[in-house]
Structures are given as structure tokens and as C-alpha cells.
Amino acid sequence: xxxxxxxxxxxxxxxxxxxxxxxxxxxxxxxxxxxxxxxxxxxxxxxxxxxxxxxxxxxxxxxxxxxxxxxxxxxxxxxxxxxxxxxxxxxxxxxxxxxxxxxxxxxxxxxxxxxxxxxxxxxxxxxxxxxxxxxxxxxxxxxxxxxxxxxxxxxxxxxxxxxxxxxxxxxxxxxxxxxxxxxxxxxxxxxxxxxxxxxxxxxxxxxxxxxxxxxxxxxxxxxxxxxxxxxxxxxxxxxxxxxx
Amino acid sequence: xxxxxxxxxxxxxxxxxxxxxxxxxxxxxxxxxxxxxxxxxxxxxxxxxxxxxxxxxxxxxxxxxxxxxxxxxxxxxxxxxxxxxxxxxxxxxxxxxxxxxxxxxxxxxxxxxxxxxxxxxxxxxxxxxxxxxxxxxxxxxxxxxxxxxxxxxxxxxxxxxxxxxxxxxxxxxxxxxxxxxxxxxxxxxxxxxxxxxxxxxxxxxxxxxxxxxxxxxxxxxxxxxxxxxxxxxxxxxxxxxxxxxx
Numbered sequence: 392x393x394x395x396x397x398x399x400x401x402x403x404x405x406x407x408x409x410x411x412x413x414x415x416x417x418x419x420x421x422x423x424x425x426x427x428x429x430x431x432x433x434x435x436x437x438x439x440x441x442x443x444x445x446x447x448x449x450x451x452x453x454x455x456x457x458x459x460x461x462x463x464x465x466x467x468x469x470x471x472x473x474x475x476x477x478x479x480x481x482x483x484x485x486x487x488x489x490x491x492x493x494x495x496x497x498x499x500x501x502x503x504x505x506x507x508x509x510x511x512x513x514x515x516x517x518x519x520x521x522x523x524x525x526x527x528x529x530x531x532x533x534x535x536x537x538x539x540x541x542x543x544x545x546x547x548x549x550x551x552x553x554x555x556x557x558x559x560x561x562x563x564x565x566x567x568x569x570x571x572x573x574x575x576x577x578x579x580x581x582x583x584x585x586x587x588x589x590x591x592x593x594x595x596x597x598x599x600x601x602x603x604x605x606x607x608x609x610x611x612x613x614x615x616x617x618x619x620x621x622x623x624x625x626x627x628x629x630x631x632x633x634x635x
Numbered sequence: 636x637x638x639x640x641x642x643x644x645x646x647x648x649x650x651x652x653x654x655x656x657x658x659x660x661x662x663x664x665x666x667x668x669x670x671x672x673x674x675x676x677x678x679x680x681x682x683x684x685x686x687x688x689x690x691x692x693x694x695x696x697x698x699x700x701x702x703x704x705x706x707x708x709x710x711x712x713x714x715x716x717x718x719x720x721x722x723x724x725x726x727x728x729x730x731x732x733x734x735x736x737x738x739x740x741x742x743x744x745x746x747x748x749x750x751x752x753x754x755x756x757x758x759x760x761x762x763x764x765x766x767x768x769x770x771x772x773x774x775x776x777x778x779x780x781x782x783x784x785x786x787x788x789x790x791x792x793x794x795x796x797x798x799x800x801x802x803x804x805x806x807x808x809x810x811x812x813x814x815x816x817x818x819x820x821x822x823x824x825x826x827x828x829x830x831x832x833x834x835x836x837x838x839x840x841x842x843x844x845x846x847x848x849x850x851x852x853x854x855x856x857x858x859x860x861x862x863x864x865x866x867x868x869x870x871x872x873x874x875x876x877x878x879x880x881x
Contacts, residue, residue, distance in 0.1 A: 443782055471784030482779035485877040486797045496783035499793060530876015548783065 396421040396583055397442060397474075397552060402451030404437055411437045413607035415451070421551070424584040426594035426615075429604035430630060435587040438604070439554040442585065443474045456551060468500055475545030479557040481537040483529035483544070489516065490525040493544045501548070508547065515543040519573050535566025542573055552583035559590060591634055595619055603627045649842035652849065658836050665832030666853065672749060672818045672828060673857075677811050679754035684761025688799075689791060691766060702762060709759035714752070715820050721752045722824040749821035757814040764806040768799030801872050808865035812858050829853065 395418035404412040412434045419425055427435045440446040441453060444460050444467065453460040458470050483492050494512035497503045516522045519539035521532075529537050538558055545553050555574060559567040571593050578584050578597050588594055594601055595615045602612040603624070611624045619635075622628045639653035651658040687705065690698040709717065726748055731739040743751075772795055780790040819830040827835075830850065837846040 445778060445782060467781075467786070468784040471782060476779075476782040478775060478779060478782075480775055482775045484776065484779070484794055485874050486794075486801070495793070496785065499789065500784040528875045528877075530874060544783070 395419055396423075396456060397585070398452075398454045399438070399442070400452040402438075402441055402453060403449045404434075404441060404446065405449055410607050412441070412448075412451075415604075415607070415609055417602065417609065419552075419583060419585060421583055422581045423599045424578045424586065424597050425600045425602060426586045426588055426598040427602045427604060428588065428591070428594060428630075429602075429610075433604040434607045435604050436556050439476070439556050439585060439587055442554060443476050444470055445476075471496075471550075472501060472548055473551050475548050475550035475553045477538070477541050477545050477553065477555050477558050479560050481529070481534070481541045481561075483537055483540055485529050488526050488528055489521065489532070489540050492529065492540055493547045496544070497547055497549075512543070512547050515546050516540070518546075518576075519543045520569075533566060534562045535569045538562065538566075538570045539573055542570070542577070546577070550582075552585065553577065555584065555586040555588070557587050557589065559588070589634070591619075591631075603630065605630070649840055649845050650849065651836060651840045651842060652846075658840070661827075661832045661835065662829075665827055665829040668746070668827060669815075669818050669829040669857070672746070672753065672821060672826070673815045675750055676753040676757055676814055676818070679750070680757035680761050680810075680814065681807070683754060683758030684765050685796070687758070687762040688765040688769060691762070692769065692787075692791060692795075705755075706759045706762050709756050710763075714756045714817050715823055717756055718749060718752045718820055718824055722748045745824045746821070746826050748824060749818075749826045753814065753817060753821070756817070757810060760810045760813075761807065764803050764810060765799055767806065768801075768803035769795055771802045772798050798877075801869075801874065801878065804865065804869045804872070808862065808869075811865065812861055815858055815861055816854065 397417070397419040399415055399417045402412050402415045403410070411432075415434065415438060417425075417438070427438060429435050437446055441448050442455065442460065444465060448461055451461065455470065456473055458466065458473060460470060483489075484495070487495060490509070490512055493515060494505075494508045497508040497511075498505050513522060513525060516525055519542060521536060521539055521543070524532060524536065524540075529540065532540065541558075542553075558574070559570050562570060567590065571590065574584070574586065575593075575597050584597075586594070586598070598615050600612055601615050601618045603610050603618070603622075603626075605626045611618070611622065611627050618627075619631065622631055636654045639650050643649040643651075643654070652662040653659065687702045690702045693699065712720075722745060726741060726743065729741060729743050731741050734740045776794060776798070777790055780794045785793065818828060821828050822831045822834070825831070833846050833850050837843040
């Protein structure tokens with residue numbers, strides 16, 4: 392990999408003396424889909440949150456495209472234009488309709504033309520099969536529907552990469568599929584995706600590479616077939632034996 | 636008018652405000668002052684509360700300390716003492732000009748002082764009401780705004796205020812009702828609001844009991860209007876899936 396799109400180098404992060412990341416380095420190429428798996432508290436979500444600067448790092452270097460995330464004068468708008476995020480709890484704005492949720496940030500933050508953004512937002516809602524709920528409020532939708540709106544909201548910013556933070560963990564089993572289908576579709580269209588997930592089958596199916604984290608370190612990484620068939624590290628084997 | 640005159644002469648219930656033009660006009664003017672005092676103080680105290688709570692969300696120590704000091708001062712002292720403090724204390728320091736007859740006229744009159752004191756008093760409570768609203772918003776919603784590129788100020792304006800406002804409305808209604816009732820304290824510095832003019836009227840006509848009843852009914856209706864309006868507003872702003880299930 393000559394020129395990674397997302398680059399983390401030796402990233403350290405502690406919360407109140409509890410180390411969460413202890414020297415994490417990851418290189419992600421443009422268009423690559425990577426899944427990060429690992430036990431709770433191993434730092435998976437923190438890696439994502441460091442990439443889009445929701446969590447400031449203690450030490451290390453992060454770059455996304457030409458944006459230095461760890462730089463002091465980070466342009467947050469440029470970064471958010473470049474990297475979108477989808478959360479475990481959807482985090483839609485309850486006081487805005489579905490359509491407004493999807494279109495408000497491009498209009499208010501990126502200052503794009505309202506009519507164009509609205510048109511794009513409608514197209515994205517159609518894409519996640521929620522065009523008919525454009526005027527509903529998030530509270531009127533099921534969890535799976537809300538999560539698909541959240542994905543459309545991330546896409547409407549026209550990002551070059553999307554971070555998915557355990558996006559199916561709060562969903563009923565029957566809704567997991569509809570959300571994963573949307574993510575699969577986006578991944579197949581060439582979007583750079585960083586997916587933190589507990590869905591091993593999904594990871595195996597869509598990921599170009601799988602990273603396994605434990606204790607704030609990346610223990611092991613590799614293409615899914617290799618990773619699931621012959622995990623090299625003892626911790627990976629023990630984790631996989633529990634979840635597979 | 637004839638009816639109320641007859642009610643006085645035959646029934647012994649003397650409601651001068653309904654047949655005596657002078658009393659009627661004083662009473663209406665008092666009612667008008669009470670409503671104006673309330674409306675201006677309500678708007679001012681809400682704006683004050685919003686600005687102050689915005690300072691509280693900033694990561695700077697000094698503005699936060701100023702807001703906390705303000706809240707402590709106005710919450711920990713009686714409103715009547717505050718009105719006296721402003722009118723007799725600070726009022727003495729304000730320069731006076733002279734009117735056409737050469738008499739001294741205060742630059743800030745008693746009505747202005749009542750406006751200032753009551754706005755600051757109600758505003759202090761509004762700060763705490765809005766703070767509760769802000770703190771009830773789950774931080775993950777704020778995080779979502781940050782991840783979409785919203786600045787702190789834009790997040791406050793577009794996400795936190797609309798949500799906190801809805802959470803705060805019931806408590807805000809309480810405080811505004813309290814404010815409406817507290818306007819009667821302006822009586823103490825001679826603002827001719829409803830209670831003041833009623834006192835004048837019952838002193839002139841010795842119809843204390845009748846006027847007391849009038850006062851009670853008028854305040855009951857005034858507060859009723861505020862309570863109903865605020866409740867309507869709550870219902871209009873109600874969001875599906877946000878707040879109490881119904």
C-alpha cells in the first residue's frame with residue numbers, strides 16, 4: 392500500500408489513567424473496507440472516534456486524505472466533509488424530520504444550495520428505502536429505519552470515508568439485516584469504510600481486511616479468509632472461539 | 636353600568652370599576668401595566684437565561700463563575716429586597732435630569748427599576764431551568780452534530796436550544812407564572828400596577844372586600860391565560876418519541 396487514505400501512526404489515548412489505545416497504527420487505502428473486531432473495551436470505537444477527532448489523542452499521528460487530524464489547527468468542517476460517522480444509537484436529531492436530518496448539515500455547515508441538497512437527500516432516502524418516510528420524525532421510525540436514515544445523513548455530506556461504530560448492536564435481529572444490506576451496498580460502490588462490528592459473518596463477507604484489537608493494541612490483521620481460518624495470535628483464537 | 640350601580644345601591648356590592656369612569660380607567664391602566672411588566676420581564680428573563688446558560692456551556696472559568704454568581708445573588712435574596720435594593724440603593728446613584736418645571740426627574744424611573752429587578756430575578760431561575768434542559772440532552776446527540784461539522788455555537792443553536800427548550804417548558808411555565816404574580820411587588824416602589832390601583836380604589840371607595848374579590852378573579856384569569864398558553868405551546872412542540880410517552 393503506497394499511499395494510505397486514512398493513516399494512524401502509533402496512537403496513544405488514555406481516559407483518566409486508563410489506557411485505551413497503546414500504540415495503534417493502521418493504514419487504510421482508498422476504497423478499502425476494513426472491519427475492526429475485538430472484545431468490549433479493547434479500543435475499537437476509540438480508534439474510530441480518533442479518526443474523526445471526536446476524541447483527541449494523547450500521542451501519535453492521524454491523517455485522513457490531506458487533512459492532519461492531530462494537527463492543532465484542524466479544520467473540523469473539512470474533516471467532517473471528508474469522513475462521515477454512523478453511531479450505535481443512531482443519534483438522529485429528534486426535533487427534525489427525516490429529510491431535515493439528512494439535509495441539514497450540508498446546508499448549515501457546508502453552506503450548499505438548499506434545493507440541491509434536498510434533492511440529494513431525497514435520492515439518498517430512496518436509496519435506503521425510506522423515501523416514503525421523509526416527513527416523519529425519527530421517533531416514529533423503528534431502530535433499523537433510524538439507522539438507515541443515519542447512514543443517509545452521513546452520505547449526504549458526500550464523504551470519502553464512513554466510520555460505522557457498532558451500528559447494528561442496538562438493533563433487533565430482524566433489523567440487523569436491512570442495515571447491513573445498506574452498508575454492503577455502499578461498500579460495493581467503492582466507499583472507504585471502517586466498520587467496528589460484532590457481526591462476524593458480515594465482516595467475513597464485506598471486509599477487505601480485518602483488524603483484531605485487544606487491550607488497546609492491534610493484535611492481528613489480515614484478509615478475512617486467512618484471519619478466520621488461521622488466526623495467528625492466541626488472543627484472536629480465544630476470542631473467535633467464543634463468538635463464532 | 637346601570638346594573639353595577641344598582642348592584643351597589645341595592646345589593647351592597649360596590650364595584651366602582653364597572654360604573655365609575657375614573658376608577659375604570661385607573662383599573663384598566665393598572666391591568667395594562669401589570670401585563671406590560673409581565674410581558675417585558677418574561678421576554679427579558681428568557682433571553683437572559685438563554686445567554687447565561689450559553690456561557691455556562693463554555694469551557695472558560697470566568698464567564699461560568701459570573702453566571703453562577705448572578706444566579707446565587709438573585710436566587711438567594713427575596714425579590715422585594717431586590718426591588719428595594721435597585722430602587723432605593725442603585726436608584727440613588729443614577730443621575731437625575733430636570734423637567735420643564737425645573738424639578739428633578741430620575742433617568743431610570745420606578746417602572747424601569749421594577750422591569751430590571753424582576754427580569755434579573757426571573758432570569759436567575761430561568762438559567763437553572765435551561766441548565767436542567769441542556770443537561771438532560773444526551774451527549775451522543777451533541778456528538779452527532781460535532782461529527783457533522785457543527786461548531787460548538789452552531790450545535791448550541793441548532794440542536795441544544797430546540798431540545799432543551801422543549802424539556803424546559805414545564806418548569807419555565809412555572810417560573811413565568813411565578814413572575815406574573817411577583818409583579819405585584821412593584822407596588823412597593825409605587826408602580827401603579829393592578830394591586831396598586833386596586834388599593835387606591837378601595838381606599839377611595841371603602842369597597843375593600845369587593846376589590847379583593849376582583850383582584851383574586853383577575854389574577855386567577857391572568858395566570859390561567861399564561862398557563863393555558865404555555866401548555867398549548869408544549870403540545871405544539873411535542874415530538875414523537877422525545878420526552879414522556881403519551
